[in-house]
Amino acid sequence: MSQTPFPFLGPTTPTIFERSRPGRSGTSVPRPDVPTRPLEELIPARHLRASPPRLPEVPEHEAVRHYTEISLKNHHVDRALYPLGSCTMKYNPKVNEQMARLGGFAGLHPFTPAEAVQGALGLMHELGEMLGEIAGMDAVTLQPAAGAQGELTGVLLMRAYHQSRGDVQRRRVLIPDSAHGTNPATVALAGFEVSELKSNEAGRLSVKALREALDDRVAGLMLTNPNTLGVFESAILEISELVHEAGGLMYMDGANLNALTGVARPGDMGYDIVHFNLHKTFSTPHGGGGPGAGPVAVMSHLEPFLPLPTVKSDDGVLSLDWDRPQSIGRIHGFYGNFGVLVRAYTYIRMLGQSGLREMAEAAVLNNAYLSARLESRFPLPYGRGMHESVFSGTELKKQTGVKTLDVAKRLLDYGFHAPTVYFPLIVAEALMTEPTETETKEELDRYADALLSIAAEAESDPELVTGAPHATPVRRLDEGRAGRELDVRWNFPEG
């Protein structure tokens, strides 16, 4: 238990409202020495509140201590490695935050006329061009607010494309069994049918299974590359050709682009559509569920269907293009999550072309190193992945009774976030780590040492592991109940 990082944190922290005492105040601004007018003269009475809002009354340092304490009860990438596979929890450079907070960006009103927001539109236009270049594709929409919404956009684009050609019977979308859960969910939401394809022993899409599944009812194939096992779909050119020959479209779930950026382009692999997870590949803190951005890039035959509006440039004068009769319509209010676009833009500009390639290479190298350090104790049924690897805890469970879930919980005691567990579904006792390029060798070693020492604990003292976590503010929670009876409100005490 010597590794316990923050033992001083108790299980309960009072809410900021419970710290509040009437009359305490964070700042004391001097009274103005110029004449003022009563509010009632400035704002019509019907718009004025009858009573002040019920805000907590605490001095500034109490507020700072409160939020600092809460931040230490949680894990975040500013504290330590966050090896959540498939999520690309990389460090987010603070300069991105500074840019997103610039008054000219953060203070923009979405109804400001285009001629007054040329800078913001210019950033969007350039970001679209850079993403198009990275994808090897012709046109981009920045609107979707998440990867999953990018997927929905992509499948709606597929639908619009087939409809425009009178190919309305194409309602099946093929998805491998290793896919992220959002892929089948998206297809169902778009009113299409999912056909699952088996992966082969190497963890790749089976070309044989694909051939058998293709017919004139197939709208397209959704294929992550490298897939969620971290394995590159090396038959991708053949796969794309087969799908296109059958009249289908190729959709790439681009959440794993951290492995490829600057090295290989989805457009060159034969994909027609790809979504980006800006909040994964191009930084932006996203541990708390958002905000994110899931832009979609397409080949020219799909451009007419992109969501409304797009940013267009006429001799350098930027505007929003609403005149797009074949568009699938709006996907998001206004223009998407603009602050995330600013962060991604900053990140891409900061790294530049060669930096983006180095990013992907370092992500793959870091994962190779981590995999090599761990594979003797945690086998890799599908081998070392590119930017992430899926280990199996089956042997450990057989030998000691300790499950992958227990290992993940014990890691919290060592001060790490748990990796992704029990996903992808085709690996038993899956433990999926993605170290990202931002971690140092020392941090990777610290993490590998922790996992190896947990494996040793599983042999010598299995209860220590099955009873973990021991050092966190709360222990094992009833996750099922938390999901079903979620209640995160705080009620003011009566009176």
Ligand SMILES: *Cc1c(COP(=O)(O)O)cnc(C)c1O
């Ligand atoms: C994260 C992820 C998604 C979904 O992205 P969100 O932004 O969370 O909606 C889809 N596919 C894969 C492979 C992912 O890792």
